[in-house]
Amino acid sequence: MKGAKSLGLAIARPRVDPARAVMLAIAAAACLCVLVLLAAILWLSFTDGTPGDPNLGYTVGHYVEVFADRFTWRVLGNTVVFLAVTLAVAFAIALPIAWLVERTDFPGKPVVFTLMTVALLIPGFAVALGWLFLLHPRIGLVNQAVMALFGLEHAPFNISTVFGMGMVEGLSLTPITFIMISVALRSMDPALEEAAAMSGAKPRQAVWRITLRLLWPALLAAAIYVAAICFAAFDVPAVLGLTNRIFTFSTYVFRSLTPTEGAPDYGGVATLSVIMLAIAALMSVSYRAVQRQAPRYAVVTGKAYRPRLSPLGRAKGPALAFVTAFFLVSQALPLLMLGWAAGLPFLQAPSARAVAALSLDNFRSIPTDLLLRIIGNTAILMVAVPTLTMVASLAVSWVVLRAKPRGAALVDFLAFLPVTVPPIVFSVAALLLALFVLNAAVPLYGTIWLLVIVYVIARLSYGTRMTNTALIQIHRELEEAAQMSGAASFGVLRAVILPLLAPTILYAWIWIALLSYRELTLPVVLATGSNLPFSMLVWSYVQSSSYGRASAAALIMLALMVPVLLLYWLAARRAGFLTPRVAR
Amino acid sequence: MIRIRDLALTYPDANVPAVRGVSLEIAEGAFYTLLGPSGCGKTTTLRCVAGLERPDAGEITIGDETVFSATGGVFVPPHERNIGMVFQSYAIWPHMTVFENIAFPLRYRRPKPSRSEARDRVMAALALVRLDKLAGRPAPNLSGGQQQRLALARALVAEPRVLLLDEPLSNLDAKLREDMRVELRELVRRLRVTTLFVTHEQIEALTMSDVIAVMKDGAIVQEGAPAAIYGQPAESFVADFIGRTNLLSGQVMTPAVSTDGGLGSVATPVGLLHCRLDASRRVGDIVTLAIRPEHIALSLGAADVSDPNVVAGEVANVAYLGNLIECTVAVGSHALRVQLHPSAPVAPGAKVRLALPIEYCLAMRQ
Numbered sequence: 002m003k004g005a006k007s008l009g010l011a012i013a014r015p016r017v018d019p020a021r022a023v024m025l026a027i028a029a030a031a032c033l034c035v036l037v038l039l040a041a042i043l044w045l046s047f048t049d050g051t052p053g054d055p056n057l058g059y060t061v062g063h064y065v066e067v068f069a070d071r072f073t074w075r076v077l078g079n080t081v082v083f084l085a086v087t088l089a090v091a092f093a094i095a096l097p098i099a100w101l102v103e104r105t106d107f108p109g110k111p112v113v114f115t116l117m118t119v120a121l122l123i124p125g126f127a128v129a130l131g132w133l134f135l136l137h138p139r140i141g142l143v144n145q146a147v148m149a150l151f152g153l154e155h156a157p158f159n160i161s162t163v164f165g166m167g168m169v170e171g172l173s174l175t176p177i178t179f180i181m182i183s184v185a186l187r188s189m190d191p192a193l194e195e196a197a198a199m200s201g202a203k204p205r206q207a208v209w210r211i212t213l214r215l216l217w218p219a220l221l222a223a224a225i226y227v228a229a230i231c232f233a234a235f236d237v238p239a240v241l242g243l244t245n246r247i248f249t250f251s252t253y254v255f256r257s258l259t260p261t262e263g264a265p266d267y268g269g270v271a272t273l274s275v276i277m278l279a280i281a282a283l284m285s286v287s288y289r290a291v292q293r294q295a296p297r298y299a300v301v302t303g304k305a306y307r308p309r310l311s312p313l314g315r316a317k318g319p320a321l322a323f324v325t326a327f328f329l330v331s332q333a334l335p336l337l338m339l340g341w342a343a344g345l346p347f348l349q350a351p352s353a354r355a356v357a358a359l360s361l362d363n364f365r366s367i368p369t370d371l372l373l374r375i376i377g378n379t380a381i382l383m384v385a386v387p388t389l390t391m392v393a394s395l396a397v398s399w400v401v402l403r404a405k406p407r408g409a410a411l412v413d414f415l416a417f418l419p420v421t422v423p424p425i426v427f428s429v430a431a432l433l434l435a436l437f438v439l440n441a442a443v444p445l446y447g448t449i450w451l452l453v454i455v456y457v458i459a460r461l462s463y464g465t466r467m468t469n470t471a472l473i474q475i476h477r478e479l480e481e482a483a484q485m486s487g488a489a490s491f492g493v494l495r496a497v498i499l500p501l502l503a504p505t506i507l508y509a510w511i512w513i514a515l516l517s518y519r520e521l522t523l524p525v526v527l528a529t530g531s532n533l534p535f536s537m538l539v540w541s542y543v544q545s546s547s548y549g550r551a552s553a554a555a556l557i558m559l560a561l562m563v564p565v566l567l568l569y570w571l572a573a574r575r576a577g578f579l580t581p582r583v584a585r
Numbered sequence: 586m587i588r589i590r591d592l593a594l595t596y597p598d599a600n601v602p603a604v605r606g607v608s609l610e611i612a613e614g615a616f617y618t619l620l621g622p623s624g625c626g627k628t629t630t631l632r633c634v635a636g637l638e639r640p641d642a643g644e645i646t647i648g649d650e651t652v653f654s655a656t657g658g659v660f661v662p663p664h665e666r667n668i669g670m671v672f673q674s675y676a677i678w679p680h681m682t683v684f685e686n687i688a689f690p691l692r693y694r695r696p697k698p699s700r701s702e703a704r705d706r707v708m709a710a711l712a713l714v715r716l717d718k719l720a721g722r723p724a725p726n727l728s729g730g731q732q733q734r735l736a737l738a739r740a741l742v743a744e745p746r747v748l749l750l751d752e753p754l755s756n757l758d759a760k761l762r763e764d765m766r767v768e769l770r771e772l773v774r775r776l777r778v779t780t781l782f783v784t785h786e787q788i789e790a791l792t793m794s795d796v797i798a799v800m801k802d803g804a805i806v807q808e809g810a811p812a813a814i815y816g817q818p819a820e821s822f823v824a825d826f827i828g829r830t831n832l833l834s835g836q837v838m839t840p841a842v843s844t845d846g847g848l849g850s851v852a853t854p855v856g857l858l859h860c861r862l863d864a865s866r867r868v869g870d871i872v873t874l875a876i877r878p879e880h881i882a883l884s885l886g887a888a889d890v891s892d893p894n895v896v897a898g899e900v901a902n903v904a905y906l907g908n909l910i911e912c913t914v915a916v917g918s919h920a921l922r923v924q925l926h927p928s929a930p931v932a933p934g935a936k937v938r939l940a941l942p943i944e945y946c947l948a949m950r951q
Contacts, residue, residue: 018662478676481637482736484663485670486743487693492664496689500680 020490021404027396032415034458039422041438042278042430045271063272073273076253080232082163083170083249087231088224090171094327095178096220101320103186106310108317113324118573119566120332121176124519125169126539127555129240130342131335132169134548136160140348142338161245170237172331178227185219204311222291229284232277233423235522240543250277251425251522258429258526267433274426285421336559343552363553367538376561379518379535381449383565386456387513391506393457394464398472399498401465403480413465420462428526431455435527449532455523460513471505472498504576511569518562535561586779587611587634587747592643594629603629604640605803611796614777616770620790621800622826627783630800631749634781635670636663648746664693669740669778670749673756675732677724683735684720687711690743710742713772730761737769741776748773750782754789766792787827791815799823820950821873830875831921834951837862837870851948855896855916860946872948878911878924880945883937885930894941896921900933914939 049058067073101107102114135143138156147157159165193215197207238249248256254277258270313320342348344359397416401409419427431454435446445451475498483493499506521536528537535558542551589609595602604626611617619627632638634645636652639660645653647668652661669690678686687710691703698706711717714734719727727735733753740748753769754762770793773780784790790797791811798808799822807819818824821832833853841847841862849862851874860874898916910925914937921939925931 476674476676478672478674479678481635481663482670482672482676482678482739483689484637485635485666485668485749486690486739487664487667488689489662489664492693497678501678 018490020494024396024399024404025406027393028400028412028416031393031397031458031461032412034454035415035418035461038427038430038434038455038458039278039418041434042271042274042426045268045433045437046275048268048271050268060268063266063268067269067272067276073253076248076250079163079247080249083167083238084228084231086164086167087171087174088228090168091174091178091227092220092224094172094175095182098175098324098327099179099182099186101313101324103183104311105313105320106317107313107320107324115570116328116332117176117179118569120173120328121180122515122519122562122566123173123332123336123559124236124521124536124539124555125173125234126236126240126521126536126543127339127559128173128332128335129169129237130539130543130548130551130555131338132160132165133241134338134342134348134552135335136165140548142348142350145350161241161247163242163247163249166238166241166247166249169241170231170234172327173237174227174231174234175327175331177230178223181223181226182216182220185216185223189215218291218294222288225284225288225291229281229288229421232281232284233425233522235425235525239521239525244546250280251423254425254429255525258432267437270429271433274429277423278421278426281423281426282421339552339555342548343556345549348548363549364557366550367554367557371538372557374531375533375535375538378449378532382452382456382517382520382534383514385453386460386517387510389453389457390460390464390513391468391510393461394468394509395502395506397461397465398468399494402469402472416465417462419459422459424459424520424522425526427455427459428523432526447529447531452524452527452532452534455527456517456520459523460516464509464513467505467509468502471502475501504572508569508572508576511565511572515562515565515569518558518565586613586615586648587617587781588644588646589630589634590644592630592633592640592645594633594638594640602803604633607643607800607803607805609798609805609808611779611781613779615795616773616780616782616793618782618784618790618794618797619800620784620787620797620827622785625800626803627785627800628751629803631751631781631783634747635668635749636661636666667743667745668747668749669743669745671733671736671740671751671753673752675736675753675756677727677732677735679723679725681724682720683711683716683722683724683727686724686735687739687742690739694743706742710738713741714738729757730765733757733765734768737772741778746779748778748780750780752784754784754786769793791827799826817947818875818949821875824873824875824947824949828877829922830877831881833858833874833876833919835872835874835948837866837868837872837948840864840866840868848943849948854919855921858941858946859894859943860948861944862948866948871951873951875947875949876941876945878922880942881921881923882940882942883912883914883923883925883929883931884940885935885937892940894943894946896939896941898937898939900931900935900937902933903931 046063047059047061049060049062050056098113102110107113133141135141136158138144138159138161141156141158141160144156144158147153148155160169189212194207194211197211198204202210233251234249235251235255238247238252239255242248243252243256250273254270254273257273258265341351343363344361345355346358346360346362349355349358394416397412400406401413401416431451432446435451440446445454479501480493480497483497488496519536520534521540524532524534524537525540528534533541535554539551539554539558542548542554587610589607592604592607593602594604607626607630609617619630621627629638633640633653634647640653640655642655643653644651644655644657647666650661651657651659652666653659678689681689684707687707688703691698691706708717708720711720714737716731716734716738719731724732724735733756736753750769754765757765766789782789782793791814794811796808797811797814798805799814800806801822807814807823809817814823815827818827818830824830825832833855835851835853835858837849838852838857839850841849841864847862847864848859849866850857850859851862851872853874858874862872866872896916898914898921901913901915901920903910903912905927908927910927910929910931912923912925912931914921914923916939923939931937
């Protein structure tokens with residue numbers, strides 16, 4: 002009797018919507034991870050002594066130390082120069098190419114987009130390695146050739162400088178710059194230019210007086226965006242600068258965490274990370290501020306315009322040559338160098354003797370069991386990371402846009418936060434957290450799952466931006482119609498939301514899988530012997546200066562990427578995305 | 586069939602209530618229309634019946650089931666209400682075929698119909714809206730009118746207790762809208778399903794409804810049969826919203842004697858007019874006098890202003906609308922709109938006399 006009564010009460014109570022509960026739980030868990038990681042690093046930066054020690058004290062000493070250290074300022078100076086060179090190189094190349102592709106009758110535009118997408122995904126460390134082989138002061142083949150030719154005593158070029166790093170980073174960030182500029186160009190109403198023409202302005206005047214002025218906020222936003230990526234960049238400065246002790250901020254954080262001698266000062270590393278985070282946050286805030294200005298200029302209307310294409314005429318030849326040269330110099334040449342180095346026992350200039358020495362020994366010398374284990378780890382990452390990211394992103398978007406509980410704005414903010422955080426900061430935070438806080442309760446350190454969690458958090462903002470945009474486009478009434486037909490919230494999700502989001506989810510899934518594949522910054526801090534992904538194999542050979550084997554490993558890595566790239570291409574076509582969806 | 590008591594709802598981000606104290610009752614099989622300008626709360630009321638919005642206060646019953654009661658803490662979620670609904674955007678699922686769209690509500694029918702039975706019912710629903718030849722087509726490949734009919738078939742396939750129509754005709758072009766109006770009304774009448782219809786088009790409300798409720802600022806201002814709403818608007822808002830009306834504000838000079846719409850007189854800017862007046866009006870009350878353009882008789886020449894309800898004026902402008910002429914006549918500083926037969930010989934500047942028949946002059950609250 003008592004049981005029946007309590008049953009009656011249970012029915013009278015407001016029913017809990019199971020889908021809502023599940024989605025809220027997933028979104029909350031994802032947000033909690035972001036929050037805990039950032040809180041941990043902030044906390045550790047104010048602690049004195051080894052974390053986990055019961056007598057842990059609190060101090061601002063680390064901050065005083067870091068700012069008093071002249072080396073910190075030198076690193077900051079390096080980073081500023083590195084940023085400036087990168088931006089100059091990236092814009093000098095990307096702006097004209099975007100112009101050619103969007104506003105002229107340049108031939109083969111889809112090819113340019115495809116190659117830009119591929120270039121976007123080729124790991125920076127592989128390209129940097131190729132540049133090392135070309136322009137390293139000692140082993141660089143170009144240097145050797147020029148020295149031999151002119152009888153020089155010193156190498157004329159040195160890639161292991163801030164300028165060299167900036168040039169390579171600039172080349173590798175050109176694709177993303179190109180994409181941002183071409184999207185801005187595309188979303189600009191051509192009627193504005195046409196109105197200038199009707200008012201009597203010559204084409205060149207219209208470009209100068211109207212187009213560039215209108216484009217200005219978008220260009221500024223793109224510059225800040227690229228600067229933020231560049232500030233967080235790790236692999237190019239690491240491959241080119243670490244051995245020469247030329248640091249940018251992110252490699253400096255890394256070196257402080259893994260000093261060549263002595264034990265790391267974790268509080269100091271946390272402090273550097275917090276400073277890096279603050280600078281990155283500043284960039285993110287200014288990006289948002291500039292972007293908010295942009296709509297005033299009628300840029301990014303979301304409308305697809307069909308602008309008038311100006312004929313290139315006789316300039317077509319030079320234009321083609323410019324674009325081709327970019328791809329050859331920025332990607333083909335360095336990768337060709339990888340191929341050359343991978344075939345040789347040691348790097349040497351092309352000659353009959355060198356050709357005779359070509360073999361597959363470098364490939365054979367990579368232990369098969371190691372290779373298999375690494376491929377296994379990488380496969381887990383490539384499946385688990387995009388899957389979990391998309392599940393979490395879908396939950397966050399659904400909570401923010403549909404369920405809208407109290408605190409939905411906070412969920413949105415926390416899910417967006419990771420875009421601001423440089424990956425090296427995430428990995429440092431996760432490492433410290435796993436080592437000193439979680440280890441007793443959840444032994445994550447050394448497992449692949451630590452990598453999975455951190456990768457997911459790092460991609461959460463990308464994932465939620467994708468699902469947000471897609472979910473906004475689903476008319477509310479499509480879901481309400483399913484409700485009126487009798488579907489409860491899980492039914493609505495399964496029958497309407499998921500099928501309609503499928504192309505976007507698939508596209509983002511593959512993109513995240515590809516990013517996880519090429520990721521170096523996160524595992525370089527977090528991976529140990531047993532949970533190494535592929536990028537770390539290349540990295541460890543580079544670290545031990547086994548350049549032949551590093552090249553061989555990088556080439557295997559690139560080869561294995563090809564089928565996934567093909568899948569990406571198919572998914573992108575299905576989702577109707579011509580250009581990769583990269584912007585925040 | 587549907588009963589709403591004291592419904593109230595204020596949206597979280599708004600400071601004025603969307604619906605305040607709406608009560609209504611819809612008889613079984615009736616076609617009941619909520620009519621009003623945008624923002625008057627008509628769609629909110631409909632969505633409360635659907636369960637897509639949760640009211641702050643009030644009670645809603647469908648049949649003999651209470652689906653919402655603020656005091657009783659009852660809220661039946663939309664998917665358990667067994668209601669058919671046609672959305673303004675039609676909400677046709679683009680990833681399904683025509684057949685799949687219609688079959689969807691049957692998935693949740695209890696007891697679940699067998700495969701062949703479901704098939705028969707879907708085909709019957711499609712035949713009802715003359716889409717049976719298009720069953721296999723992807724839903725996005727339909728024209729606007731076809732999508733509209735598809736939405737209707739989907740709303741009806743599960744034989745709901747009640748049909749809700751949220752401005753279903755507003756996305757169609759003018760000609761198609763006229764055809765669909767007739768078709769929709771015929772279909773609903775044949776099926777005798779209780780229907781709650783929301784629109785801001787007076788013509789739809791007048792031609793289709795058994796009962797019209799005119800809404801303003803979240804409340805119903807007048808409820809009645811179409812002829813009553815059009816013929817005896819209770820206030821100037823209703824008179825103005827339904828059909829075109831000349832509104833003259835004035836002061837009661839002689840009150841009516843009899844109780845139900847007796848005759849009295851009102852001083853207006855165009856002169857003293859005899860009109861139908863509620864007996865509760867006293868001398869000196871401010872009222873609005875309404876007269877529809879089609880009821881004003883126009884004749885050329887100077888007026889004998891001593892006749893009751895005749896005013897003199899000058900034609901200000903003439904608009905030719907094809908089936909009629911609409912002209913504006915300046916009477917003193919005031920303009921009256923008059924509808925005429927297309928052959929009427931009027932030209933701007935002509936001196937005319939206007940007769941305002943007493944039985945069509947209605948005094949009402951402002």
